[in-house]
Amino acid sequence: MNDVRIIKKYPNRRLYDTAISSYITLHDIKELVMSYTPFKVVDAKTSDDLTRATLLQIISEEEEKGTPIFSTDILLHCIRMYGDSMQAMAGRFLEQSMKLFENTRRDATDPMKAMWQANPLQFMQSMAEQNLNMLRTMQRNFFNPEPRANKNEEATEESDKS
Incomplete structure (x- = not known):
């Protein structure tokens, strides 16, 4: 520290x-x-x-100052997430989305810059698709139970049921 x-x-x-x-x-x-x-x-x-x-x-x-990043709608959605059961997941999603966006922006090569300048909607669509895939992965990990430690536990449980 x-x-x-x-x-x-x-x-x-x-x-x-x-x-x-x-x-x-x-x-x-x-x-x-x-x-x-x-x-x-x-x-x-x-x-x-x-x-x-x-x-x-x-x-x-x-x-x-200038052009804000947070629209009124985004701020309303953020406020509504406080106290919601999905608050922690929303925070993680926003954090990961910002990291993904920053990494894409920072790591952009000349062809990426050219694509952004030529077709910004396609670039943003690609970013949205990456965010959606990330959210789906987070949902799967959040809602699926922990995988079992090993197959022997499953076999033992199955034999106990017999």
């Missing part, structure tokens, strides 16, 4: 980066995110983890 930068948040809402011994802004934290620098935001007094709340604050500010 030594690699993780600790950002302390004080009651006056100031953020202090312990790695550089300096106060920073939300913009600086966004830069840490963009550079894939691991960090954790903690309450200076209680040491409570405030990382998620800080990231949500950055997202909220970004959503107010």
